[in-house]
Amino acid sequence: MAMRTDVAIIGGGIMGSALAYWLTRLAPRLAVAVVERDPGYRQASSALSAASIRQQFTTPLNIRISQASLEFLRGVGATLAVGDEPASISVHEAGYLCLADEEGAPRLRLAHGVQRAHGADVLLLEPAAMAARFPWLATAGLALASYGQSGEGWFDGYALLAAFSRKARAQGAQYLRGEVVAIERAGGRLVALGLADGTRLACGVAVNAAGPWARAVARLAGIELPVFARRRTVFVISTRARLEGLPLLVDPSGFWIRPEGAQFIGGLAPRADPDDLPLEPDYASFEEELWPALAARIPAFEEARLERAWAGYYEINVFDHNAIIGPHPSLPNLYFVNGFSGHGLQQAAAVGRGLAELIVEGRYRSLDLSPLGFERLLENRPLHEGNVIG
Ligand SMILES: Cc1cc2nc3c(=O)[nH]c(=O)nc-3n(C[C@H](O)[C@H](O)[C@H](O)COP(=O)(O)OP(=O)(O)OC[C@H]3O[C@@H](n4cnc5c(N)ncnc54)[C@H](O)[C@@H]3O)c2cc1C
Missing domain, CATH: 3.30.9.10 (D-Amino Acid Oxidase, subunit A, domain 2)
Structure with a gap:
C-alpha cells in the first residue's frame, strides 16, 4: 500500500502526540500521520512514568522548558478540551x-x-x-x-498522553497502527518510511519520536544516536x-x-x-x-x-543527559525529539510546541531550543544536566 503525508511522526507517545497536537494547531492544513506500533502503550515510557515536574535542574534551558510546560499543564482542561469535554490530568503542585x-x-x-x-x-x-x-x-x-x-x-501522565492524542486527532492528525522498519533516502533527503506490513508512507518531513527505541530508528537512516x-x-x-x-x-x-x-x-x-x-x-x-x-x-x-x-x-x-531536538545536519528533513533521560513527560508540552514551530516556520518562536540541537553532539559540545533523578 502507498500513502502520503506532510509530516510522519514515528512513535505516538507523549513526544509524538504533543508534537501532533501542536502541528495541527499551528498549521491546520498540514497532513500529519503518527505511526505507532503499540497503540495500547504497554511498553511506552509515557505510560510507565512517574509523571512529575520540577524546576530543580542545573541547565537553565531545562528550567525554562519546565516553566513553560507547567503553564500549559495548569490550563490543560480548556486547551485540550474536545467539544464540551475538558481534559483532566490532576495536577498536584506539592513540590x-x-x-x-x-x-x-x-x-x-x-x-x-x-x-x-x-x-x-x-x-x-x-x-x-x-x-x-x-x-x-x-x-x-x-x-x-x-x-x-x-x-x-506531579500529574496524571497517561491522562496527558490521552488528551494530547485525542485533541490531535480532533484537529485532523491521523494515527496509523504500524512499525517503521525502513527509511528511504534519495538525493540527500528522506523521502518515505517503510512499515512492517509493506506500506510505503511518503512524507515531506519525518520525526523520530520513538522514545527508548529511538537509536534503532536512527540507525534505519544510518545515524548514530547515543540514546x-x-x-x-x-x-x-x-x-x-x-x-x-x-x-x-x-x-x-x-x-x-x-x-x-x-x-x-x-x-x-x-x-x-x-x-x-x-x-x-x-x-x-x-x-x-x-x-x-x-x-x-x-x-x-x-x-x-x-x-x-x-x-x-x-x-x-549518555552524551550529556539532555534531550536531542531538531534535524540532523546530514538529513535535514529527519527531526529528532529524543534522549530526555528521565524528564521528558514534563517537557513534552513546551518541546512539542517548539519543534512544531521549527517544522512549520523554520525557527523557534516561543522558546529557543537550539542549544539542544544535534549539532552539539557532532561538535562534541556537551550540555550536561547535573540533576538526573533515579
Ligand atoms: C519509571 C519512569 C519514571 C519517569 N518519571 C518521570 C518523571 O517523573 N517526570 C518526567 O518528566 N519524566 C519521567 N520519565 C521519563 C518520561 O516518561 C519519558 O521521557 C517520556 O515518556 C518519553 O516519551 P516518548 O514519547 O519519547 O517515548 P515513549 O512514551 O516510549 O513513546 C515512544 C513510542 O514509540 C513507539 N515506537 C518505537 N519504535 C517504533 C517504530 N519503529 N515504529 C512505530 N512506533 C515505534 C513505541 O511503541 C512507543 O509507544 C520517567 C520514565 C520512566 C520509565
Missing part, C-alpha cells in the same frame, strides 16, 4: 525536596543559584529548618535541602502513618518517593545499568536497597508494605 549530605551540599547550593536566577521558587533549608517543616524526616547525615515552594509536583533504554522500577508502597506535606523527596542515597493517592510511589537509581533489560520489576532492590534507605530517612516507612511494582525505560542520552 520537590532534594536532600544533600556534606559532600553534595556545594552542588545543591550551586544549582540553587542557577534556579533562583531563572525564576524558580526554590528555598534552601538547613537541617533544623527541615526538621521543623517536615517532622517525619530523619535529618541525620543531611547538610542541606532544596525545596520547591511552587511550580513543582539507550535503561530499566527503572517504580514501587507502589503503603503505610498507615500520615506524612503531612510529603513532597517528591530525593535522597542523597539515590532513592525518590512521593505520594500517589492514598499510597506512595518510589524508585532508585540502579547500581549497574545495562541496556534493554526486559521490563520486569527489580523486586530484589526494594528489599535490599530502597526499603532500608527509605526507613532510615522517613522512619514511618519501617511499617511499609510493597503493594506492587512496574518497570519502564528511561531513554538515557
